[in-house]
Amino acid sequence: MATLVNGSATADWPGRYFHIDQILDKPGPRTDPGFAAGAEAPFLRDQAKILVIGAGGLGCEILANLALTGFKHIHVIDMDTIDISNLNRQFLFRSKDVGKSKAIVAADFIMQRVPGVEVTPYFGKIQDKGDDYYMQFNLVICGLDSVEARRWINATLVNLVDPENPESLKPLIDGGTEGFKGQARVILPTITSCYECSLDMLNKQTAFPICTIANTPRLPEHCIEWASVLEWPRVHGDKKMDTDDPEHISWLYKTAASRAKEFNIEGVTWSLTQGVVKNIIPAIASTNAIIAAACCNEAFKIATSSAAYLNNYFMLIGTDGIYSYTFEHEKRADCPVCGGESLDFPISMEVTVEELIDMLIEKQDIQIKKPSLSTPTRQIYLQAPPQLEQATRPNLEKKVSELVPGGGEVTVTASTLPFSLSLNIIYN
C-alpha cells in the first residue's frame, strides 16, 4: 500500500505511487543489501536532482518517464527550437509550439501534466555552463543527436571527478537512436568505459570525395553535394547556406537537378536534397520510447538502489525481429579522456605534418575535425588565431621527424573538444 512520504511535495495524493512503491517497499531476490526497503523514496522524491540534456525525441520521453517515476527536481537543457518535423515523435509539442524553445515548452508541459514536479529549463548550449552548474546534479541523462555534444559532456563529467569527494562522481546515462536501432548505456566517469572509449563503434559517415563530386558524379547524392559544397559558395560568395530555409533547399535542389540532367543521373528529389544537406537521420517515436525508457529505468535503479543497474551497454536492432545485446564495454587504457596513458602513434620518418593531420582526421577512434598540434617545447601547427595559423603554416610541409624526436609527445587540441589528446610518436 502506498503511503504519503513525510515532507514530500504536497501534490502527492494517497495511492499516487501505488505501482512504484511495490518496488520500493520490498527488495527483490537480486536486490543489493544496501537497499533500504521503504526508505528510498525520500531521496528520490525530495532530494535527487537530475539533469536531462536534450529535449528532442529522446528528451521528451525521458522527461515524462522521470516525472512519473517520482523525480521531482529535473533540469533540462536544449538549444533548439521546435520544427514541424519533430511532431511525429516529440510528443510534448503541438503545431502551435513550432518555433518556440524545446526546453521551455517541454518543461511547461511536464509541470502541467504531472503535478508537483519542478522542471527547470535552459534554452541554450551545454557549453554555456561550467563545473559549478554540473556539480549540483546527482545524475545526468543525455538524449542527444550530436557526437560533439556527447564528447563534451562526457569529458566534462570525467574531469569533474575528485577522488576526495564521492559526490563529484555523476553517473552519466546516454541514449541514442537511428531508425529502428538504438543504444543505452551507463557511464560511471573514471570507473567504467566512457563515451570517448567507444568512439570507434560509431558508424563512419558517408563522405564523397571532392574529385567524384567535381568530375565524375554517378549518384544523385553526388549532384546534391556539388550544389551545396561547390556551387553555393561560388554563386553566393560569403552568404551562409541555411539548411532550414526552404528557399535555400529549393535552390540546391534545382541546381542539383540540372546537373543530374546534364549527366543523365536519375533520382534527385527535393526531399533527397534536404536529406543529404541536413544529414537527416530517420527517427520514430517507438525507438525513442524504448531507448528513453531503458535510460530512465537505469536512473531509477541508481537513485533508489532497488535493483542492479546496467553494466554497461544495451544495444537494440529492431529491423529483423527484436535483437538486443547487453554487454560490458571495456575501458580503454589509452582513452584520451579517462585513460591517462598517451596514445602510441606509429608513423614513418617521411610523414609530413600535413599528412599527420590528415591521418588524425581519418582515424575513427579519434574523430577530430581541425586539430592543432604542439610539443611541450614548440607549436607545430595551430588552426587559430589567424596570426598563429600563418606563423605555423610553413611547418605543414615539414616532416614530423624534423620537429619531434622518436618517443616524443605531441599534444593535439581542437576547439570542439574540452580535452587534449596526447600522442606518443613512434617512428617505424
Added chain:
Amino acid sequence: MSQETQDIETATTAMTSEAPPDSRTRRYDRQLRLWAATGQAALESAHLLVLSSTATSTSILKNLVLPGVGTFTVLDDAIVTPADAGNNFFLEGPDSIGKPRAQEAVRLLGELNEGVQGHADVKSVEQLLTAGKGELFKYTLVIAHNLPRSQLERLSQLLWEDEDAPSLVVVRSAGFLAEFFIQQHEHTIIESHSETAPSLRIDKPFPALLQYTQSLDLDALDPTDHGHVPYVILLVSAMERWKKEHNGLVPQSYPEKKAFKELVSSMKRKLDEENFEEAEAQAYRSWTETKVPSEVAELFSDPKLQNLNASSPPFFHLLAALKAFTAHPPYTLPLTSTLPDMKASTDAYIGLQKLYKDQAELEKGTFKSYISPEVQIGDDIIDSFVKNAHALKVIRGSSWNSIDKDATALANAVTASPKQLAIHLALSAASSLASKTPIPLQGEILVLTIEALTQEAQSLLPPETELPEEFEDTAGEIARSPTADLPNTAALLGGLVAQEVIKMITKQYIPISGVCTVDLIETWTGIL
C-alpha cells in the same frame, strides 16, 4: 552504399519530387524515410483495438498515434483510480480520478495528432467477448495488456479460428519483467528491408553485359579511362580470360582464387587504380554462383502455391510466377536494376547502369508473363516484388498459448533459453493465479508467494520437466511487484509493441516470431 541509404533514396523518390513538401509530409518526414508513402498509407487505413487503458496500453498507443495510425478504439470499463493517475501520462493527475479511464485516455492521446480518430468504448471485455466475432473483425489488429487468463483464452480462440481474423498482440508485465506475443495467421512481406544486397550476377553475365565487356579493349584505353572502368566490367573481363585458360571453369580452390585476384591485379596499369582495388575486393562475386537464395527457394514449396486460385492473395500469385521464372535459365531471380556506387567515370557508370536497367526490365517482362492471367496485380506491386525478390518472407504464426501446449518446445527451452522461459512461466503463473484469486480492493496489492508461483508454473510444464534454475529469482521479482505497471517498463513495452505493430500493418521490416521477453533488472530482451 549501404542498403539503408538505398532505402532512404527509394523512400524519398516516392514523395512528391519537385516541390517543397506539404505540411503533412513535413510532419512525417523522419518516418517516411523508413517506410515511405506506401507504409504510411497502410498505417493510416488501420483501425486498432486496445483492451484496457493502463499505462502500458497508453504508452503503446502513443507510439502509434504519433506516426499517424488511422483510427484506434480503447475498450475499458474502468474508472480512474489514484494509482492510475500516478503512473499514466495520458491521465491528468487527480483531475482524472473518478472519470471513465478510456474516455480520459482517448481525449489526451487524441491531442497528439489531429489526423487520428480515437474512440472510447466503456464496455467490459466480457461484453465484447459476448458480442462475438462481428464486433471484433472490424479491427485491423487487437492489443491486450494484462488481460485475465480466462478472458485471454476466449479472445485468442475467437481470433484464431478464422483465417481472416485480426492479429492479436498479447502483452503482460509485472514490475521489471514483461513479455509479449503476436498471434498471427499468415504474414507475407515484400519489403523486408534486408541488409543483403541482391546479386549483380557477375558470375553469369547477361548477354548485353558480356557483349559490352568483350567489345571493350582495356589496353586501348587512355590512362584516365583505364582507371575509371567499373569493377563489374573488370571482373567479367578477367573471368573470361581465366575461363579460357581453365577449361571454362571458375577458380575452385583457395590458391586458384588467389591466382585470379593476382590476374585482376596484373591488369592494373598504375599501382593506385582504385577501380582495380575494388575489383580485387569484390572478386568473390565472380566465382560465387548466383542461385536462388535458400530462404526464397524454401517458399516455393509453400502449401499456398499448391492450391493457387483466383482468390489467393497476390503475394502467392507473384511467388508462383517467381518459381516459374527461376525454373528457366539462368535459374536465378530476376536481375536487380539497382547498381551500387563504384569507382567509374560518369559515362561508364551510367552506361553500365543502363545495361542493368534494360536487362532488369526485360526479365521483369518475362516474369510478368508467368503471372496467372486470372489475377490483376498493379505494376507498382510487381515492381516492388521483383526488386525485393531476394528477401521475401512468409511468417506463419501460431496461436497465443501454443507454446504452453508444446511439451517438446518447453523442454527444449529449459536448456536453450532458461532466462526467457523463466519470465514466460512466471508471468503465466501470475496470470493464472490472479484469475483464481478474488480481485483485491483498490489500493491493495495482490499477494502471490514464490511457492504458489512455483507450483503453478510447474503445473504448466509437461510432467518430468523441471523448472529452469533461474525461475526462483524471476518468481521472486513477480512476488515483489505482482501488479506494478511501472512507468519505465510501460514506456519500454510501449515502444517495442508499437514497433512490431507498425511492422505488421505496413508489411515492411520483419516482426518477431515467438515470445519476446524483457528483463529490466539486467536490461535485456530475448525471444523464446
